Amino acid sequence: MRRPSVRLSIVLALWLALAQLPMGGPIEAAAGVRVRPTVTTRLTGWVARGGGYHLYRPGATARMLVKVWPNLRGDKVRALLEWRRAGIGWRRLDRSIMTLNGDSRAVFAVRDLPAGFSFRMRTRMPPTSEHRSGRSPWRYFRAR
DSSP: OOOOOHHHHHHHHHHHHHHTSOTTSHHHHHTTOOBOOEEEEEEESOOEEETTEEEEOTTOOEEEEEEEESOOTTOEEEEEEEEEOTTSOOEEEEEEEEEOOTTSEEEEEEOSOOBTOEEEEEEEEOOOSSBOOEEOOOEEEEEO
């Protein structure tokens, strides 16, 4: 007789353990819990990296791809864009709002990047009655 695979054994053991729980155990207890969405971002179109920045050519377009888990299709995601020059602190340049598509993704674009400025962008999911707020880390970029 052939031995079952390890994966099948783990799934079977988990199923047997859950079958022994009283009705309405962990599922009912977790029904009122609001989750914090995970917001991940990625910059695309850059040509190099240096000093913690994604580097673009002057006049290029920086695109930031946003992915949210769990799937929150139709919810709004906000982006904040800030800029700075040497010796000056970060200053807000723009805010934008996009609606998540069916895959819980969105794209923000910064067009015609000028040389001599540093930029950073982050995204945020505002809280609703169904979930808490979530945000991504800052993404730093500049044109050189």
